[in-house]
Amino acid sequence: MRTPTPSSTPAHRIVIVGGGAAGLELATSLGNTLGRRGQADITLIDKARTHIWKPKLHEIAAGSMDVGRHELNYLAQAHWHHFHYRLGEMNGLDRANKLVHVAPFIDEDGVAVTTQQSFAYDTLVMAVGSRSNDFGTPGVDQHALKLETLADAERFHRRMLDACIRAHAQTTPLSPSQLHVAVIGAGATGVELVAQLHRTTREVVAFGLDRIDPERDIQLHLIEAADRILPALSPRISAGALDLLNGLGIKVHTSARVSGVAADSVQLASGEVIPAELLVWAAGIKAPGFLQDIDGLETNRINQLAVHQTLVTTRDENIFAMGDCAACPWPEKNGFVPPRAQAAHQQASHLAKQIKRRMAGKPLEPYHYRDFGSLVSLGDYSAVGSLMGGLMAGSLFIDGLVARLMYTSLYKMHELALHGFTKVALETLTRAITRRTESHVKLH
Template sequence: MTDSRSSASAPHRIVVVGGGAAGLELVTRLGDTLGRDGRAEITLVDRSRTHLWKPLLHSVAAGSLRRSQHELNYLAQAHWHRFIYRYGCVAGIDRGAKLLQLGAMHDDEGREITPATVIPYDTLVMAIGSVTNDFGIPGARQYAVPLESPEQATRFNRRLVNACLRAHAQTDAIWPGQLHVAIIGAGATGTELAAELHRTVRAVIGYGLHRINPARDLHIVLIEAADRILPALPERISRATSVLLAALGIEVRTSARVAEVREDGVALATGEFIPSELVVWSAGVKAPEVLADFGGLEANRLNQLLVLPTLQTTRDPDIFAIGDCASVARGEGRGTVPPRAQAAHQMAAHMHPQILRRLAGQPLRPFRYHDYGSLVALGPYRTLGTLMSRVIGRSLFVEGVFARLMHMSLYKRHEAALHGSAAVFWRAVVSAILQKLTPGVKLH
């Protein structure tokens, strides 16, 4: 479908909602092409002011990565790449008038930052990602820390460091469950976090908190409802990871369903109670609630927008959905595209030429997801996973240095899409220097 307005009157208005991996890569590409020569007006809407690649959140939570070295400011990115950044939160949509509705934004003291407003669009791309799915478990929202934003990851890290300082300063003996961490959900995020915490908490203690005995006082338990950890990955990876976690002293509880999260720990459906000072929830994701009834668009039970092979929503050809908030069928009874960073990257890469075709009045092409495998980085201890080989038609098990390099390349590919290859090289050099000049973990 071509622009509903006269091309001579105004540029085509493209609005992308969500500055995660998919949305930010897309507006950067669009700004460098359509925005730079004035063929379109590209707007990015996000409720945050900075971007951090979501797979890095567990490292921020563990304290092994500093947000400031990896965060990207939306205003600066918009200036450099010729798109508009609007700070706001989606409240609704008027599909008939093609108006996206934004709610008012307030600061921590309740003062209004930006008023409620509307943004007109000709092409709308929903890329608002996913949020934690707590499945309605009592106490989960109140006492468990999710890892869906940099602020939440920082909040957990601050609580972790405070817990260590508190235990070191107190005169009483450490109470049952103190300095214990329960991680609910043994997918990639939860499993990687467990391994990272094993190292970083010991590093924090090593900076002088000698009253804490790591072998005696620290305890990490990984709780998974399925019969094995990493249930979405091949069983070989699950087995190898379980062996490593056991060697580190991390307790793994499979086939364990959480009944309630309390201030002092986790209650299982069996009646057993696991005392824990800190609880992390990484058991599932869903699309934000605003999409459950978004202008009459079709959504599934996880609030994901249903889309056609072209990534257009099923009930409105002017609205697309990409990333975790989109339910994209893989065809041939293979289910839907999983909510992974590689899927978001592929959708963003597909949407750029897709929009160029749309503006030129050319037919749109279907999106095809290519699974390049899965990798799990267990802190400094081990990286392992599978890579899909098109030559032999099956996956290959990889580990060691090669697997670690492949895992690093996923993030570098994302950075290259936002900054270019030369900038990525120099950022890596600066990051390596800073690591030599600062503590190995975050201590505040």
């Protein structure tokens, strides 16, 4: 890493909390410009050691993606792109003294890696993302898995493999809940997960677990409280996805409000009980709880930080928020920007420019969300979605190969923001070649 040019004035201190899509893209962009030239000291704080694009977690859970080929190491990224990475989880804020407090980091063996730390800032960016919202439903914390982190996804995958091996090894008939999976929440994550699981469970069984009949023994349930799946998207996209799921034999339950979760079943408000060995909660979102009224900053009912359209928090001009943890106005819709990957990507690009304007003493420009449509991957089977933009009035429904290619391009945009064209092109080619010589499902 190039040594910053000496300066008579201290470098502007930029602290970014959260290494998700938005936070990591911003740190990389600022590092490549301000950090490289010694104009700013940029620090990224995250409680994980590596980064995975969150919309890919369902593929890891299903076992259809090799984590090793997509995982990004924060330390390496920081070294290559002229910013600092610090391990830990934010647990406090001192706005008066411009300090971010970070809790001690304890490893999986219970050994302290870092002590309580504080980081000074001139500009602070909150990009801590979102978590699942269980709405206080009884039993969720005890019995349901959530797909919020890489560890969550890998934990589900291990349980799924163990369930298949256990069922194959036992000599007694399967219980009513065995090899049944219930996914609660039919948003994009839930729909994409059940579609991936339909394929990968069959591939796992094909590797010698011949005492399991996938058509007879494996049952996938998708449960949604609204009257249709993908309720945040257009009815046409919902209908297209539903047709494919029905064709795969996945049992879709709509207008089905969950009243409780047990170790081996889901209870609906209607009184119906759905037996399932594996339970996944994928309904609703909220920002992390520690944000609620943190040092006087304004938050909403789901803990999101209230921001102006410039992404500046409403009560502190030195603090920005972006991505899922920010309640950003969307004047064109008289609402708020939706928590989507494309919004996080846009806000990171916008904020990289605005921080430079702030440092130069120029007024900040407002962020305008551009909705390019919505895409939902249904694994190797298909994809459905809509495209929106200046070349068309309204939206254009797409499915099949075109939709799958467009869905893949969203991830490529994220990779390009982090690595540049040459590295992304080479890694894409390597993955394509390797995929032809290996199993398409992770077996451990």
